[in-house]
């Protein structure tokens with residue numbers, strides 16, 4: 001795994017000027033000496049030095065050959081899907097990010113690409129679902145919001161045996177904690193909007209390919225389809241990456257404390273956090289990642305959306321918002337927010353209960369975060385004394 005020194009020094013000093021910060025090349029085109037004779041750049045969709053620096057940094061961090069930067073995480077996912085053609089099949093984690101589900105279903109199925117969703121926490125389910133048509137296996141680990149863990153190395157071996165590609169959405173872990181390419185995956189994608197950017201101030205996506213040939217195909221798609229990341233946003237992601245190790249370490253330490261606190265709270269039913277030894281894939285998580293990240297989810301003892309709504313509007317430091325991975329703590333109510341478009345029974349079956357609350361634990365002092373949750377629980381308990389819908393809460 002890359003350490004902090006390697007990470008910090010993967011960000012180069014500008015050779016021309018000595019600038020210690022990466023310059024922002026805010027330009028659309030590059031002057032040529034003669035037709036086709038240039039300094040490595042001709043038009044800024046095809047290549048921009050600021051973006052190229054970010055692309056080489058992320059390739060180093062993920063231990064791959066080629067990095068490619070896009071205007072959003074979904075644009076990055078979209079570029080990977082464009083490697084496929086009509087008639088191909090994808091096997092995807094059933095607990096997939098909602099935006100990826102929407103893209104697969106409403107855009108790519110129309111073009112003749114089919115998707116089978118399986119519970120990838122058991123590698124044998126992937127093995128059983130594979131057919132001749134399978135060209136891509138799509139994993140997220142940990143998943144959102146129930147933090148399910150899949151065994152990357154085991155599934156990579158299955159993918160290799162069947163000559164199909166394995167792509168891992170590494171957004172929740174970040175390369176500071178987990179490097180899927182070293183475990184046999186072919187492609188990693190990121191929503192750099194989350195931990196890589198790290199400050200809730202941009203939207204960006206990244207792809208890294210383990211091998212050059214595959215990476216070049218993705219670069220071709222980037223230029224052909226055009227969903228590039230701007231020079232300024234590339235610079236912001238680079239700046240975020242400078243502190244990635246430090247941030248993710250602290251996010252993980254804070255999240256573990258919060259998860260333990262929640263586990264001991266009488267109003268809490270389930271706590272989902274791969275760092276807890278009670279998490280049923282804790283061993284795999286511990287084997288393939290350095291720590292367990294900053295996202296913790298939990299359900300309340302009364303499984304009503306009303307109680308969850310109450311809770312998420314009573315916290316002071318945990319701000320009610322979608323997204324995750326930033327310095328400031330956030331929380332959301334997936335059933336009413338990120339997972340609202342999923343049919344109720346399908347949503348509940350995948351573990352997203354009506355009372356499920358997802359926390360993105362930030363970098364505040366953990367004691368302050370825990371007291372914030374404590375006071376939100378206290379208001380719930382108060383409410384429970386008078387409200388019929390909270391009756392069950394009052395009795396615990």
Ligand SMILES: *Cc1c(COP(=O)(O)O)cnc(C)c1O
Nearest residue numbers: 072073074097169171191193204
């Ligand atoms: C946010 C997210 C995405 C989508 O990224 P955007 O930058 O919002 O387009 C993809 N995968 C996961 C796991 C995410 O959390």
